[in-house]
Amino acid sequence: MEENTQQVPQPKQRPPRKSMVLPLLLMGVFLFVIIGVVGVVVLFFSVGSGPKAVKASKDSVIEIRVDASLSEYQPPAGLELLFQENRLFLHDVLDLLKKAADDDKVRGVLLRVEPTSLGWAQAQELRDALERFNQSGKWSLATGEIWTEKEIFIATACSEVYAAPESIFMLDGLMSRTTFFKDALDWAGIQVDVAAYKEYKNFADPYRYSEMSRSHREAIEVLMQGINKEFIAQVSQSRNIDGTVLEAALAKSIASAAEAEEVGLIDGRRYFDEVETTIKEHLGTDDPPKILRANRYYVPQRRNVSGRNQVAVIMASGGIQSGGQERGAFGDPIISSDVFVRHLRAARDDERIKAIVVRIDSPGGSALASDVMWREIRLVSQAGKPVVASMGTVAASGGYYMAMGCDEIYALPTTITGSIGVISMRIGMEELYKNLKLNVEVVKTAPLADFYDPYRALSDQERQTFLNRTAEFYDSFVQKAAESRGVPVDEFETHARGRVWTGADAVRLGLIDKLGGLQQAIERAAELAGMEAGYRVRTFPEERDFWDMMQDPDLVESHQAQTVGQNLLPHYSRLLFDLMHTNESKGLPVALMPYEIVIE
CATH class of the missing domain: 3.90.226.10 (2-enoyl-CoA Hydratase; Chain A, domain 1)
Known part of the structure; x- marks a missing residue:
């Protein structure tokens, strides 16, 4: 029998499909670079040029917020460099009030008062600037919802003061507190x-x-009496109140807007829409008042001053x-x-x-x-x-x-x-070392080589x-x-x-x-x-320019560190800071205030 030698046709082999992973990856990297470059260019112009001041139109009212963010000038760092709005600091607000007093288009100032972190002297500077603004023949109006002595001290420099009907008043005199750590340290x-x-x-x-x-x-x-004396004298003069009457009211505590109005610290209890109506009366119009935010009206020049x-x-x-x-x-x-x-x-x-x-x-x-x-x-x-x-x-x-x-x-x-x-x-931890069963052996070339080491106590x-x-x-x-x-x-x-x-x-x-x-x-x-x-x-x-900002090594870290620091418990953070500073200073003299003073 004859063998069939006819070959069965084989299917054609398709060429191997090329992987698309690499091209897609390269395209993604390319797009990322392009977007990054565009972002940097946009950021360069936005940071480099900075915001522009808005000119006041006729019958404008400048709104100034006095809150916890108002402070002494500190150049922005970290993420603040990129994302902060035109932030005004205390001396900016002082300059703003001077500018507004000379601006014919500005009729008055609206002060939105919130709990502030300003110290007493800083509050005094703001108060003085408001009084100088009033002397220009223009009016100033303050309004707020939460009031302590410091907010009242600032606000009463205005020609009118109003509080929301259900405002919280905590006017009961000044106080200072000190936390003592000795017993805790002895225990440790x-x-x-x-x-x-x-x-x-x-x-x-x-x-x-x-x-x-x-x-x-x-x-x-003595320090608190001096500050309280200034508070009583200046507030009573601004509000035309007898100083002894104000002191007596504070001794009993002023806890509501009604009580504050009765004493004469405020002109009335009004919601903000009612305050806006008062502003319209000052302007002599029924139209909505032209309220211009302070950080739009005033843009400080922080670099390249000519x-x-x-x-x-x-x-x-x-x-x-x-x-x-x-x-x-x-x-x-x-x-x-x-x-x-x-x-x-x-x-x-x-x-x-x-x-x-x-x-x-x-x-x-x-x-x-x-x-x-x-x-x-x-x-x-x-x-x-x-x-x-x-x-x-x-x-x-x-x-x-x-x-x-x-x-x-x-x-x-x-x-x-x-x-x-x-x-x-100088910190001494001899007892702590003993309690922890720690033994330290020291080799030294001079008798006082370990003078600043905390492991032992000092001799007489x-x-x-x-x-x-x-x-x-x-x-x-x-x-x-x-x-x-x-x-x-x-x-x-x-x-x-x-x-x-x-x-x-x-x-x-x-x-x-x-x-x-x-x-x-x-x-x-x-x-x-x-x-x-x-x-x-x-x-x-x-203020640093764009390129200096981009070279900041602490762009993120400083912002994170600040957040951590702000959330530490105040008493223990001070104890930790002082002990760390004492250990690092190696007993060198420091010229520090005799205590940490918080007068509220």
Whole structure:
């Protein structure tokens, strides 16, 4: 049988299908890059150009919000650089009120008052600016829903004050509180060695006592009485109330809008729509009022300031420390000596800048950093460029140390200043180590090599050395301060000793030159430089441009750190911060306020 050799036809093989994954991936990367480039270009123009001010039309009313976001100027950092709106700071609002007073199109100001984080002196500056606005012949109207003494202090500078009918009033006098940690530290086995000069330098009292010492309580009471005196005097004058009547009402507590109206603190109880009706009556129209938000009406120039005659305002807010950091560990403002000196030298070397104002809002900090900045300020003054200090809410200890290098010092009546003294602290954890069954062995080449290590307590001789070092710095501080004020050291020392004073007391004692706010300090600096008008004000640190912003290594981290810091429990965050600072400072002297003061 013949074999069938015919071959069965095979199906044609299709060429292998090419994978689309790689092209799609490349296309996605390409689109991502294109979108990123476009985004950067858009961001460049939006950040670079900045918002434009809106001109007021006829019969405009400028709306100013006084809330927790209103503060001393601090340049934006982190994500704020990208996403913040035109934020106005305190000195911007002061300038805005000056501009609005001279603007024929502006008829009045509407002040929306909310719980504020401004200090008493800052509130005083805003109050003074509102009164100057009223003196231009225009009206100002304040309205709000939640009121403490500070909100009332600000609002009563307006020509009219209204509160929502169901407003919350918490007017029952001022208070200050101090948390003491000694018992908790004893329980944990932690000892804090303290060298304080002198008896009113009570910063470390919470770590060595369980309650207030006599000098501690005395100083706070005098301080609070001074602030309360200013509050009663100014509010009663603005509202035409007898001061004794106001004090009696506060002693009983004012808790409602009806009670506030009865005392005369407000003109009436009105909802916001009724306030708008009042505004229309002032304007003489039935049409909706033209209310222009403050941050649209006023856009500050934060960089590239032009003009041949300038006054530089160098902002110095926060605790004082050595180094070049621009923000604290939790995103809070700080005064770093390297950063401050850099700004000061830039202002000194710029021929367009004829005078400098150093705006200080600081409880102090590193004594060494304070001394470095004092020296740089003196060098600028000696070179012939006038330097004037403007004290904010607090300019005490290291803050005063900076100010005394200036040619003249301005402060508000409620500014907290003085605290001319020094303190050194050292942590000892010997008992804690024992409780935790920890044993430390040390090898050293000199007897005091482990002086600052916390694992052991100090001997009597070492403790005396610790005290002597602090005393030497105190003597130097007092001598420099006395020389700057032209007073014999012995006479000046009676006002030092670590004691805090209000601005009103400080001008009486000769610790400062005049009472006044930032605007008065700027005017005085210009006068000392021979400029009466036509000068421009330039603020340091200047706002960074787009490219500087893109190189910020803390673009995200600083924002996250600030959020974390704001959510820490206040008492324990202060304890943690102080202990960390004490450990890192290695017992070096610090020029800090004698205590953390919160007057509410």
